[in-house]
Every structure is written in C-alpha cells, then in structure tokens.
C-alpha cells in the first residue's frame with residue numbers, strides 16, 4: 073500500500089505537467105488516494121459529480137501513468153469524502169498529492185474544487201456520531217508543495233517573502249491588508265498558499281480561507297441565485313484570515329466589488345488579517361472603485377519583482393533536487409542549469425516547466441540531460457524567450473530610427489515629428505511586450521493609460537492608409553525581434 077501511495081505521489085508531477093496547473097489544482101489535487109488493488113485505483117472525492125468528471129476526463133492518463141510506474145490498474149473507483157475532512161499529506165510523501173496519512177487531522181481549510189456546488193442528492197451522509205458540523209468554508213484547494221520551505225528567496229522577492237512570513241506567524245496584525253502584486257508566474261500564489269498552510273499548521277483551531285477572486289464571485293453569485301446572501305456574509309465574515317488571489321478579476325464587476333468591499337471592511341474592523349494578490353498595484357487596476365482602491369492601499373503593498381539570474385539559478389537548483397528525488401538515475405550535465413537561468417527569464421512557471429520536460433524526456437529516452445538535449449527538447453521555449461523585448465529597447469530603437477533623442481520621446485512635446493514616433497513606440501510596446509497600458513504610459517514620461525489607448529488606435533488606423541508608416545513599423549518590429 074505504501075508503495076502504491078508513493079507511486080501516486082510520484083505520478084502527480086507528470087500528471088500536472090500533462091493537464092496543466094489549473095485543471096490539476098481543480099480536479100486532481102482534491103483527490104484522496106486510498107489504494108490500488110486488483111487493477112482498481114480507489115480515491116476519495118468530494119461529490120459523485122466530481123468522481124464522474126475525473127473518470128470521464130482523466131481516467132486514461134491516470135491509468136496509463138500508474139501502470140507505467142509499475143502499479144497496473146485499468147479502472148478508477150471513487151467514494152465520497154463528503155463533509156469528512158480530507159486526510160493531510162503524510163510527511164514522508166510531502167509532495168502532497170493526497171496520499172493517505174497515518175493520523176488524519178482536522179483542517180480548517182477546505183479543499184473542495186472551486187466552482188462546484190454539491191447537489192443535495194450528492195451530499196455525503198453525516199459521519200457517525202457527528203458533532204455539529206462546522207459551516208463549510210468555500211475555499212479553493214491548497215497545494216501542499218507551495219510552502220515556505222520550497223520557496224526560494226532572492227533580492228526580487230525578499231520583501232514579499234518577509235511580509236508573508238510575518239503574516240503566517242500570526243500575532244498582532246501589523247499591516248492589513250497585505251497586498252502582493254507582480255507579473256505572471258513570479259510566485260504570488262505560491263506565497264499565498266504558504267501563508268495559509270503555515271498559519272493553519274500553527275493555529276489549527278483558526279479558520280483560514282483562501283480562494284481566487286473568481287471563486288469569490290462565483291460564490292457570491294450563487295448566494296444571490298439561491299437568495300442566501302446572509303449565510304454568504306456570515307461565512308466570509310467569520311474567518312480569521314481571508315486570502316483572495318488575483319483580485320484584479322473583480323474590477324468592473326459591480327455588485328461583487330461591492331460585496332468584497334464590505335467583507336473586507338468587516339474583517340479589517342475585527343482586526344482579522346486579509347491578504348490579497350493581483351497582477352498589478354492597486355492604483356493600476358482599472359475599473360476598481362476608488363474607495364476599494366484606497367482601502368487596498370491601507371496596508372502593506374509589496375511588489376514581487378521579476379526574477380534576476382541568481383534567483384532563477386536558486387529556483388532551478390531547488391526544483392532539480394526535487395526531480396532527482398523522484399528520478400535518481402537521471403544525470404544532469406554541468407552548465408545546463410546556468411544556461412536555462414540565463415535564457416529563460418520571463419517567468420518561473422516556464423522555467424519550472426522547462427526543467428520538468430527535460431527530466432521527463434531524460435527518463436523516457438534514458439539519456440543524460442545536456443545542452444544538446446536542451447536545444448532539442450526546448451526549442452519552442454527558447455525561441456519564445458529569445459523574442460523578449462523590453463520597453464527601453466523599443467524606445468531606443470524608435471528614437472534611433474527617427475533620429476530623435478530618447479528624451480524627446482519621453483517629453484511632453486506634441487510636434488508631430490515627435491508625437492508620431494512616440495505613438496509608434498507605444499504601439500510596439502503593446503504588441504511586443506506583456507506590459508499593461510498603465511505601465512506603458514508610465515514608461516513614456518508618466519502618461520495616462522488613456523493616452524496609450526489613443527496612440528494604439530491612431531497607429532492602427534494609420535497603418536491601413538499610410539504604407540510608409542506600416543513599413544517603418546514592420547522594419548522596427550523585425551529589428552527588435554532579431
């Protein structure tokens with residue numbers, strides 16, 4: 073049984089790589105592995121619907137992976153966990169994929185899949201001799217791998233990490249909310265999960281609720297639909313720590329914003345900790361009401377900066393160790409880690425994915441991971457990374473091309489000879505980088521995002537009628553991407 077549980081734990085990495093993180097978090101992480109006997113892999117699931125979904129969508133891949141790891145199964149079977157708390161992850165299998173634990177302990181964080189309601193006929197029978205059931209917290213699943221031990225700290229994220237640690241320690245609330253923001257795949261969600269897991273470990277009696285802003289909206293809309301807003305409010309206002317991920321999602325969503333605002337205020341008034349994450353600073357989230365924006369700025373706003381080379385190196389080394397634990401036979405040539413850290417700088421998720429692919433490939437073909445394999449296996453990722461262009465480069469190239477000074481492009485001058493190249497540069501910044509409109513505006517001499525929108529429209533229009541300008545843009549684009 074131990075061996076099967078280890079196998080389940082081991083295949084979760086490739087399974088996540090195969091189906092994507094979101095699907096994994098929603099459908100696989102909540103599964104509680106029970107056994108694999110007589111060709112049947114048995115799992116605990118929150119609802120019948122959940123089991124049916126996993127069966128329909130992921131049976132083949134689960135069966136295939138388990139069988140290839142030496143635990144032959146051809147069927148999945150499910151029992152309902154219902155209100156019973158899922159077993160925690162055993163320390164020995166701390167990959168955290170729901171293998172059974174020797175000593176199940178209650179956990180106040182709910183790990184049901186998001187956006188799924190439990191139909192009445194699917195509700196689990198109450199556990200024998202049940203105490204009064206606690207109200208169900210509508211949280212998103214926590215990934216036990218996203219803990220502080222696995223989080224590599226470097227200059228770009230040290231403040232975010234220190235603030236997250238402080239919140240996780242509990243004690244008097246010193247900054248409320250903690251607002252973490254930064255670009256894609258830089259570790260915000262990882263830190264949020266780490267806070268929740270650590271807080272929950274230290275204060276098992278307290279209620280920590282972690283969920284995405286999308287899930288918050290879903291729950292709110294559901295409560296409106298079922299005319300049950302009172303219990304929605306009660307549940308959300310009864311927690312000790314509320315953590316909402318990707319809060320930019322609720323911008324422009326009128327009544328959800330409103331409800332979020334009230335929930336937020338109620339908790340802060342009770343001196344309960346709130347932790348928020350977003351892809352940009354509160355001041356840059358369009359469509360957010362001013363009062364919410366200013367509330368979000370009350371506490372500590374921390375930028376998770378893009379990684380630098382040292383941090384990427386540290387992260388790759390740490391992730392490689394995890395892979396070696398699962399695949400001790402794989403060999404890694406020197407220079408590979410450094411090469412990846414140097415070449416893939418966009419986000420940690422892509423970096424991680426690259427390493428996972430290399431280990432999977434090496435495991436399949438039985439070869440050492442060297443630079444040849446990197447080129448062979450990661451050609452697409454490396455090409456995509458090569459194309460990364462910065463706004464500074466764009467400004468420099470455009471200024472050079474039109475024989476202007478960089479300061480001219482950033483200045484307030486409105487003469488067409490300056491304004492048009494500036495608009496072209498903004499247009500290129502939008503199409504060649506992933507920067508937001510406010511960020512682009514800021515980089516062009518602190519302009520408002522509406523100026524950027526105007527520039528984009530103007531250039532789009534002119535490209536249709538002015539072939540000289542269209543050619544200029546094409547030429548600049550090619551030079552920048554070269």
Ligand SMILES: Nc1ncnc2c1ncn2[C@@H]1O[C@H](COP(=O)(O)OP(=O)(O)OP(=O)(O)O)[C@@H](O)[C@H]1O
Pocket residue numbers: 218222223224225229254255256257258259260261262263351387420421424
């Ligand atoms: N400093 C770090 N140490 C270890 N792993 C990291 C670090 N930063 C990011 N990661 C890993 O990178 C992946 C992406 O991180 P995460 O999901 O937390 O990003 P995010 O900032 O929330 O991005 P998004 O806004 O796209 O959701 C995760 O697997 C996470 O574990």
